[in-house]
Amino acid sequence: MKSANYIQESNVKTLLEKMPTIFKWVSFLSVLLLPVIALAAGADTKAMSVEYRDVPGIGSRNLVWIVAQQHLLLAGFVLGVPIFGWVCEIVGWKTKEARYDKLAKEFTKLLTSAYATTALFGGILLFLLIGLYPKLMAYLTDMFFPSFLVYCLLFLAETATLYMYWYGWDYMQGNKKAFHLFLGFLLNLFAIGIMIVPNSWATFQASPVVVADGDAWTRAWMAMQNPTWWPVNIHRLIANVVLGGFIVGAYAGIRYLLAVSREEREHYDWMGYVGNFIGVFGMLPLPFAGYWLMREVYQYNQQMGITLMGGFLAWLFILQAMLIGVLFLGANYYFWMGITYRIPGSENSYKKPIMAMLVVLLLCLGVWMTPHTLVASLAEAQKMGGTHHPLLGVFGVMSAKMTVANIMILVTFMSFIMYWRAGKQETAGWAKAAKAIMNGLLAIAAIAVIVLGVWGYFVPAIIRINYFSVAQVLIVGFIMVTFTPLTALLLKSAKTTTEMVWGKMPIRAGYCLVLNAVMVILLMSLMGYARSSSRVHWHIYGVMRDTSEYAFSPALGYAAAFMSLNTFVYCLLVAFIFWVATLGDKAKAQQAQAAVADAPGGAPAMAGGAPSSGENFESGILENHK
Amino acid sequence: MRGPITSGAILLAGVFVFLKFILPLFTAPLPASLIYLYMTLAFSGIMLYGTMSASSLESLMGPVFRFLSGEGQSGTGKLARLAVLVLFPLLVGWQTYTSLAPSDLPPGENRTIHPAPPGEFVGLANPYQNNEANINMGKGLYAAYCSPCHGANYDGKGPAAKGFNPPPANFADPGTIAQLQESYLFWRIKKGGVGLPVEAMPWKSAMPRWEVELPDEFIWKIIMGEYDGAHQSPRTWEEDD
Amino acid sequence: MSEVALLQIIGLCVVGAGIFILLFIKGMFLRVVGFVAMVLGSFSLIALGVPQVASLPPAIEKFDLAKVKSPDDLAAIGQKIFFSKGQCALCHSIGPSHSARCPDLNGIGAKLAPEFLYESLTQPQAYIYLDFRHATKPEEYPARMPHINKDPIGLTKPEIFSVIAFLQKMSGEPISIKVEDVMDSEEDQTETVEVALNANSGSTSSVLVESGVAP
Structure with missing residues (x-):
């Protein structure tokens, strides 16, 4: 008895002595588990009837926002780069220039790691959605389950094709190249399938259709065919090409800035040019696709159209105009610098046309960025008689914006044609006549676009939308379709007066390429917010209401901070992927460098290495002050 | 000799004078936000053009860099550089102070004039026939209920209009009812200013909530009369109407 | 301090950090990061300069x-x-x-x-x-x-x-x-x-x- 008591007592004693340690451990564990406990407390015990769960601190909506945006941007990269790579591969195959094939391979290498990261973010997004929005996900699953299966199958096919495409690259050269190109085609085909299936889920949320009785496959197929599905598909497809092109450009820009040898500079200068070219090429039809999407949205539901264009989100489109404007200016600036730096002695003859193009671009941008509803102080508003300016108010409506967008596209296209023809002398006898015809056509097209734009104010909206805007697009499209082959024909017989010199671009060209990529990523983030906010307080527009505490749409400034964060994180992710993918090259390059000791001009001249010495201004200044 | 810096400065000053002093001679003065926007565009244009090539970069930025670095300067040059280095931070400080200092002016506002209508008012069609009798009845009702503010000429200049800020809508302007569908007007007339969503600042509009005084039939007919009187037609998605 | 003012200060800090990097740091990659930070910070500041309205769900x-x-x-x-x-x-x-x-x-x-x-x-x-x-x-x-x-x-x-x-x-x-x-x-x-x-x-x-x- 006694002993037993003693033992008990001693037990209690030791326990008491140990108390502080145990207490420490418990408190430590509880701090670790706090989020989990909070999560568990938030969740209702009736698991099946839980509609929302929240994440403490950041909030469920914000977490999903970040992860979804990262997934979407990475997916854009993973879909855009194969298109870019495949086109480059075809060009290399047709022109028998090895550097295009090398470029295509370089980017396909990135795909394998980027693909895994995309899938990872997709998985995280799925788990978050299932956990945080069970009500919505149950509804969508009920509607779309068969398409989930299709999606999985497409994913399997895409993965298999990607492995064959990448690992078989060197094996399938020569006469097997055609099969490799076919694999590239399949890769893109599956990739597009992977894009359009989830697009239908997202567009169903924005523009649902009533699905009648039927088996699961019929119902899913009916729900997929909602009014904004194809406009979004086309818009995203083109945007992915743009994203791919500009990211390749930015990669080349950074590598160009970091380059130490002449060959590297030449290679990355050229790569930057190709990336920028493909980006611009995709950017030209993009506004038309966006316009078609907006039109479908407006037709589907006037309320949603007004929320976007004239209501709550009107200022978002001014920001969009700003970003697009910077992108257009940046892309043209890069073209123009390409002329003055890569073609020695061409500066003076191109000064005037460049100035004219710049002025037109800026005037158009000024019109595009003039808001319909102005930000004005009380005194200013009283003088104007409201927040609409009596004269400049006319710039605020769709007719004006559509016109200037067309003109900007036309100018950018001409900028590209100018670059193409620079440093070459046409020899064909009909060259003069052809050029005169082109100039005439260009003038007529520009006047026609402006006349239609001004006339658009005096006709009913429906006539303007159905005929005038379409006519404007057709005119610009006609110019592009006729000028490209005509210029190609002209240049076939042209003799080159001045060879292009690669690797001479200044440092700011590299920054310009980076800026363009950042603008595209920001634009995609901005439009992600726009698509989500246009649904206002609905999960599924008009069908399932968002009853969580995050049903409100945040103000533009708060959203912009999130977009910037998303863009930054994405840039770092992509930089990481690029870095990992080029680790192997570095090892090889080091071995090669050990063989070739101290190449001339190899050391960086200044912070970051000026591409060329002497005529380069920045390094000149620095050298002056050494 | 006129360098790119002088011509750039002249251009910027010219744009500013034109926007601030010449344009208001013909129309209402521009708000500061707009002038700022256009000046930014002009400035970026000058910078882009000036940095297009190595030689233009040197002639635009070279003098600036040399001036700021202060190499080999003496006399007035040195003094001017010192003055710039002192005055510029002061200017930034003053700018920051004035933008943060409390003032009795209300902040600039961003009111959405045509916010999105609630779902149940989208896509309603006018149930009454568009004939002479209905239009005339609508015009009569308009004269009785609407014209004191919106004007007998549908131009927003009724006898009571002067008392309101923001002023009553001008229906003759192609930017107002011509851009909207009939159902939108039905919503606005029926629910009035207080029925506006928050981004349209419902506390600012003095439009009465007519549903408490007029039956729906009257409202639909007033809409017909309004379009006819202002010589506008409602926005539709059909070409034949 | 309001949310807008807080975000504005963060935006200014980000832009300032970018300027600092561009002025004092020579590593090229870091300079590009600084440049991107400057661009994104300025974008946020512009968006914050517009009067802010959130869209609230109806009751x-x-x-x-x-x-x-x-x-x-x-x-x-x-x-x-x-x-x-x-x-x-x-x-x-x-x-x-x-x-x-x-x-x-x-x-x-x-x-x-x-x-x-x-x-x-x-x-x-x-x-x-x-x-x-x-x-x-x-x-x-x-x-x-x-x-x-x-x-x-x-x-x-x-x-x-x-x-x-x-x-x-x-x-x-x-x-x-x-x-x-x-x-x-x-x-x-x-x-x-x-x-x-x-x-x-x-x-x-x-x-x-x-x-x-x-x-």
């Missing part, structure tokens, strides 16, 4: 059938159901519309009797012929019109009556649905399990309608 309005006094009140409820919970407007329009996929309901309240309307909403296949064009047994044509009184839409009887009242009003007709009838139907319906199970409405005595009117 969920609760309609009590007991408060319905006139057929017009009934039609007002019907209007909200037509454009939200009932999902009618996803297919049908009132008046000509480019986007409508199903018949235009303009004037339908004048053309059809309320009983017929009720039947077409609850038994959409009632007057549709079967498809005999194959050897096996006749099939129904794939229905486009869902059963309105069943899931996923699942309107209750009083709700369907309100929609019919709204359709009659939009046709310029006097509303023939009587408030008492709706009340009666409500009592019937407590016996019909199928309708009472409606998950959206919660209780049978009140109709939950989402409205777009700001609080």
Whole structure:
């Protein structure tokens, strides 16, 4: 008895002595588990009837926002780069220039790691959605389950094709190249399938259709065919090409800035040019696709159209105009610098046309960025008689914006044609006549676009939308379709007066390429917010209401901070992927460098290495002050 | 000799004078936000053009860099550089102070004039026939209920209009009812200013909530009369109407 | 400090950090990072410079059938159901519309009797012929019109009556649905399990309608 008591007592004693340690451990564990406990407390015990769960601190909506945006941007990269790579591969195959094939391979290498990261973010997004929005996900699953299966199958096919495409690259050269190109085609085909299936889920949320009785496959197929599905598909497809092109450009820009040898500079200068070219090429039809999407949205539901264009989100489109404007200016600036730096002695003859193009671009941008509803102080508003300016108010409506967008596209296209023809002398006898015809056509097209734009104010909206805007697009499209082959024909017989010199671009060209990529990523983030906010307080527009505490749409400034964060994180992710993918090259390059000791001009001249010495201004200044 | 810096400065000053002093001679003065926007565009244009090539970069930025670095300067040059280095931070400080200092002016506002209508008012069609009798009845009702503010000429200049800020809508302007569908007007007339969503600042509009005084039939007919009187037609998605 | 001011300060700090990097750091990659930070910070600052408005969700309005006094009140409820919970407007329009996929309901309240309307909403296949064009047994044509009184839409009887009242009003007709009838139907319906199970409405005595009117 006694002993037993003693033992008990001693037990209690030791326990008491140990108390502080145990207490420490418990408190430590509880701090670790706090989020989990909070999560568990938030969740209702009736698991099946839980509609929302929240994440403490950041909030469920914000977490999903970040992860979804990262997934979407990475997916854009993973879909855009194969298109870019495949086109480059075809060009290399047709022109028998090895550097295009090398470029295509370089980017396909990135795909394998980027693909895994995309899938990872997709998985995280799925788990978050299932956990945080069970009500919505149950509804969508009920509607779309068969398409989930299709999606999985497409994913399997895409993965298999990607492995064959990448690992078989060197094996399938020569006469097997055609099969490799076919694999590239399949890769893109599956990739597009992977894009359009989830697009239908997202567009169903924005523009649902009533699905009648039927088996699961019929119902899913009916729900997929909602009014904004194809406009979004086309818009995203083109945007992915743009994203791919500009990211390749930015990669080349950074590598160009970091380059130490002449060959590297030449290679990355050229790569930057190709990336920028493909980006611009995709950017030209993009506004038309966006316009078609907006039109479908407006037709589907006037309320949603007004929320976007004239209501709550009107200022978002001014920001969009700003970003697009910077992108257009940046892309043209890069073209123009390409002329003055890569073609020695061409500066003076191109000064005037460049100035004219710049002025037109800026005037158009000024019109595009003039808001319909102005930000004005009380005194200013009283003088104007409201927040609409009596004269400049006319710039605020769709007719004006559509016109200037067309003109900007036309100018950018001409900028590209100018670059193409620079440093070459046409020899064909009909060259003069052809050029005169082109100039005439260009003038007529520009006047026609402006006349239609001004006339658009005096006709009913429906006539303007159905005929005038379409006519404007057709005119610009006609110019592009006729000028490209005509210029190609002209240049076939042209003799080159001045060879292009690669690797001479200044440092700011590299920054310009980076800026363009950042603008595209920001634009995609901005439009992600726009698509989500246009649904206002609905999960599924008009069908399932968002009853969580995050049903409100945040103000533009708060959203912009999130977009910037998303863009930054994405840039770092992509930089990481690029870095990992080029680790192997570095090892090889080091071995090669050990063989070739101290190449001339190899050391960086200044912070970051000026591409060329002497005529380069920045390094000149620095050298002056050494 | 006129360098790119002088011509750039002249251009910027010219744009500013034109926007601030010449344009208001013909129309209402521009708000500061707009002038700022256009000046930014002009400035970026000058910078882009000036940095297009190595030689233009040197002639635009070279003098600036040399001036700021202060190499080999003496006399007035040195003094001017010192003055710039002192005055510029002061200017930034003053700018920051004035933008943060409390003032009795209300902040600039961003009111959405045509916010999105609630779902149940989208896509309603006018149930009454568009004939002479209905239009005339609508015009009569308009004269009785609407014209004191919106004007007998549908131009927003009724006898009571002067008392309101923001002023009553001008229906003759192609930017107002011509851009909207009939159902939108039905919503606005029926629910009035207080029925506006928050981004349209419902506390600012003095439009009465007519549903408490007029039956729906009257409202639909007033809409017909309004379009006819202002010589506008409602926005539709059909070409034949 | 307001949220906007906080974000503005963060934005200024980010831009400042970018400028600092560009001024003092020579590593090229870091310089590019600094440049990107400057661009993104400036973008946020511009967006924060615009007057900030958040879009708040409208209050969920609760309609009590007991408060319905006139057929017009009934039609007002019907209007909200037509454009939200009932999902009618996803297919049908009132008046000509480019986007409508199903018949235009303009004037339908004048053309059809309320009983017929009720039947077409609850038994959409009632007057549709079967498809005999194959050897096996006749099939129904794939229905486009869902059963309105069943899931996923699942309107209750009083709700369907309100929609019919709204359709009659939009046709310029006097509303023939009587408030008492709706009340009666409500009592019937407590016996019909199928309708009472409606998950959206919660209780049978009140109709939950989402409205777009700001609080």
